Amino acid sequence: MKALACQLWLDILKYLEAPHHHEYLALIGALQLNSYPCCPNPNHAIGLAPHTDSLFLTILHQTSNTKGLQFLKKGHGWTSISPISENALVVNVGDLLHILSNGEFPTVYHRVLVDQTKHRVSLAYFFGPQVDSLIVPLISSKDNNIGHVVAPRYRSLTVKEYIKLKAKHLEKAFSFIRI
Numbered sequence: 001m002k003a004l005a006c007q008l009w010l011d012i013l014k015y016l017e018a019p020h021h022h023e024y025l026a027l028i029g030a031l032q033l034n035s036y037p038c039c040p041n042p043n044h045a046i047g048l049a050p051h052t053d054s055l056f057l058t059i060l061h062q063t064s065n066t067k068g069l070q071f072l073k074k075g076h077g078w079t080s081i082s083p084i085s086e087n088a089l090v091v092n093v094g095d096l097l098h099i100l101s102n103g104e105f106p107t108v109y110h111r112v113l114v115d116q117t118k119h120r121v122s123l124a125y126f127f128g129p130q131v132d133s134l135i136v137p138l139i140s141s142k143d144n145n146i147g148h149v150v151a152p153r154y155r156s157l158t159v160k161e162y163i164k165l166k167a168k169h170l171e172k173a174f175s176f177i178r179i
């Protein structure tokens with residue numbers, strides 16, 4: 001997971017025209033096992049409440065063939081992401097990549113439902129920058145090429161500062177840093 005995350009991350013930094021940004025190259029990661037036992041009354045319970053992931057990216061493996069993961073699709077509502085094969089991985093954009101890319105990579109609002117008869121398991125690898133890193137929205141030359149100068153949509157802040165804001169305000173945290 002770590003090797004895959006590093007490769008994916010290098011490609012994203014290249015795309016964002018920041019391949020040598022050392023601050024964003026020193027990644028920390030955490031692996032989390034999620035277990036959702038079956039529930040006799042799934043309409044009255046939730047496996048994981050709607051949220052966005054906070055770091056740069058999450059790489060997710062849905063280990064059983066039980067659906068449950070959904071993301072909020074604009075104009076469509078909650079949409080299922082069913083496990084399509086044993087080898088498939090889901091990659092979620094997190095809040096810090098949203099800020100770093102100046103909103104070009106939208107953070108993904110998602111939730112997990114429980115199943116009436118099946119136990120579901122998933123494995124999530126979250127990774128992001130060191131807690132003292134400063135996240136500065138990157139404006140790429142692609143943005144400025146279109147003939148107008150693109151301004152940062154968020155103020156710069158440290159990872160620690162963002163995590164504190166998110167703990168207090170959850171999905172409203174962006175509204176405190178929007179310019």
Ligand SMILES: O=C(O)CCC(=O)C(=O)O
Binds near residue numbers: 032034060062110
């Ligand atoms: O279990 C899943 O499919 C998603 C887990 C998740 O969203 C999380 O751990 O943040």
Ligand SMILES: [Fe+2]
Binds near residue numbers: 051052053110
């Ligand atoms: Fe999540």
